[in-house]
Amino acid sequence: MSNPFCDQLNNVISFFHDKIMSCCAPEQGLVYYYQYNNKKEFDFSSLNKNKQLYFEELINNKNLPCHRCFYLREKKDTDLILDKYKEINISHWTNCNCNCVYCSRNQNNNFKSYKFFKRKNQYYNLLPIIKGLYEHNLLDKENLIVRFQGGDIGVLKEFETLVREFDRNGINMFHFLSNNIIYQPIIAEMFNKKKALLVTSLDCGSRETYKRIKRVDKFYKMINNLIRYKSECGDNANIHIKYIITKDYNDNLQEAENFLSVIKDIKVPQINYDIDYRDIMMKDNFEFFIPNIYYKIHELFEEYCKENNCIFDVNPYTKNILEQGYFSSIHK
Numbered sequence: 001m002s003n004p005f006c007d008q009l010n011n012v013i014s015f016f017h018d019k020i021m022s023c024c025a026p027e028q029g030l031v032y033y034y035q036y037n038n039k040k041e042f043d044f045s046s047l048n049k050n051k052q053l054y055f056e057e058l059i060n061n062k063n064l065p066c067h068r069c070f071y072l073r074e075k076k077d078t079d080l081i082l083d084k085y086k087e088i089n090i091s092h093w094t095n096c097n098c099n100c101v102y103c104s105r106n107q108n109n110n111f112k113s114y115k116f117f118k119r120k121n122q123y124y125n126l127l128p129i130i131k132g133l134y135e136h137n138l139l140d141k142e143n144l145i146v147r148f149q150g151g152d153i154g155v156l157k158e159f160e161t162l163v164r165e166f167d168r169n170g171i172n173m174f175h176f177l178s179n180n181i182i183y184q185p186i187i188a189e190m191f192n193k194k195k196a197l198l199v200t201s202l203d204c205g206s207r208e209t210y211k212r213i214k215r216v217d218k219f220y221k222m223i224n225n226l227i228r229y230k231s232e233c234g235d236n237a238n239i240h241i242k243y244i245i246t247k248d249y250n251d252n253l254q255e256a257e258n259f260l261s262v263i264k265d266i267k268v269p270q271i272n273y274d275i276d277y278r279d280i281m282m283k284d285n286f287e288f289f290i291p292n293i294y295y296k297i298h299e300l301f302e303e304y305c306k307e308n309n310c311i312f313d314v315n316p317y318t319k320n321i322l323e324q325g326y327f328s329s330i331h332k
């Protein structure tokens with residue numbers, strides 16, 4: 001690639017607990033700060049300079065990890081390096097009020113790591129940085145998408161203050177990713193302003209399976225919160241429900257059917273199908289053949305959505321793997 005370009009690098013800034021960087025890609029992109037903490041002065045004027053320099057480095061240094069990334073593409077004449085961000089990923093805290101078996105926070109998936117992450121709250125305060133980004137005119141207010149990831153927003157102390165700051169200064173849309181164990185009045189408020197999307201993984205249709213996957217007994221709480229958003233916000237409750245197929249937990253038709261009967265009554269507008277990415281990315285031999293049942297569940301959901309005026313979504317990456325029938329790492 002003689003003149004490489006990346007939209008993530010151009011448009012996005014992501015806040016993690018250990019670094020502030022361009023993107024959430026599995027490869028390492030531009031890092032603005034390692035180990036940021038509030039004692040360090042945040043240099044707003046350096047952001048655009050660093051971005052510009054990194055674009056140049058991409059042309060000159062073919063060894064950068066970005067050259068293995070699927071987001072990297074050839075530059076078009078219409079591609080301009082922007083001086084404002086259009087997307088913010090917020091993931092500067094790691095604690096959560098549940099403990100999903102598939103979660104990347106729990107790579108060892110043991111009780112010790114769960115306790116560590118449960119204890120650890122946010123690593124720095126984001127509010128002063130967000131205020132600074134607006135003050136330095138570094139955000140494209142009209143198009144801005146802010147994605148809360150985490151950890152879970154249910155335990156993020158800054159959550160409401162941050163949402164209010166964005167809402168006051170200009171934002172297009174919030175994407176809230178949450179386990180939905182805690183009902184958030186501010187989300188209902190943003191739903192009613194048509195500024196919010198809530199993406200939440202239910203992954204099952206029964207209390208018992210929920211307990212096995214999430215490792216907390218909050219199935220009914222989660223469902224009641226969905227019902228409450230629907231009753232307070234009606235069609236403005238823009239909720240996408242995920243089913244992440246997780247081997248030996250919910251990879252059976254009975255569970256998938258139970259899932260559909262639970263959400264049918266709530267009338268959520270979209271189902272997102274996904275596959276546990278530990279299976280498709282973190283295998284020792286980097287190979288995973290998609291079992292037949294994964295296609296059957298896909299068919300079941302697709303059929304349900306057609307009949308129930310619901311959108312069925314599979315992210316392009318997963319769709320590609322399903323079409324191939326297997327995953328094999330490009331690093332092999």
Ligand SMILES: C[S@@+](CC[C@H](N)C(=O)[O-])C[C@H]1O[C@@H](n2cnc3c(N)ncnc32)[C@H](O)[C@@H]1O
Pocket residue numbers: 096102103104148149150151152153177178179199200201242244274275276277278
């Ligand atoms: C790490 S979570 C954080 C946000 C929030 N706590 C939640 O669970 O939605 C971000 C997203 O990654 C997804 N996720 C986590 N582990 C996954 C896995 N092994 N495979 C596929 N998706 C996963 C979750 O469903 C969620 O949508």
Ligand code: SF4
Pocket residue numbers: 006007008009022023024025027028029030065066067069070071072
């Ligand atoms: S090419 Fe990939 S790793 Fe590099 S900045 Fe873009 S998204 Fe991030």
Ligand code: SF4
Pocket residue numbers: 096097098099100103104105150151152178179
């Ligand atoms: S709710 Fe989200 S952050 Fe919490 S354990 Fe599950 S996937 Fe991880």
